[in-house]
Amino acid sequence: MLTQYDAKHFAAEVHAVVAMIPYGHVATYGMIARLAGYPAYARQVGHILGTVSSETYIPCHRVVHADGSTVQSWHMQRRMLENEGIKFTVTGKVCLQHHLWNPETL
């Protein structure tokens, strides 16, 4: 059982949630945090994806900011998303109305 914050457990949960994001869809850092069981850890999700992601392949490029914008310090992300058919608005954000993943569709 989990009595307090456990970095390894958190990383494992984040890994599992991100892995189920369907092709052509995206999720936000906040969604991942909530689905992983850590509602207030959106920032930590970003930390995990930026460091632990090298261990195993996970579609971390499908995780964007809550407003649909892509990560400023990770320019390759947008290209990867466009490569799988994701559309962007003229303001440079992912068209969430069409691509935001709905976890209830599992």
Place this chain on the structure above:
DNA sequence: AGTTTGACTGGAG
């Protein structure tokens, strides 16, 4: 042990 940093978020202006 105090401060800064960061792949975050929602609300206010």
Place this chain on the structure above:
DNA sequence: CCTCCAGCCAAAC
């Protein structure tokens, strides 16, 4: 739609 800001929390200094 954009910028600014307080709240957020572990990690790195």
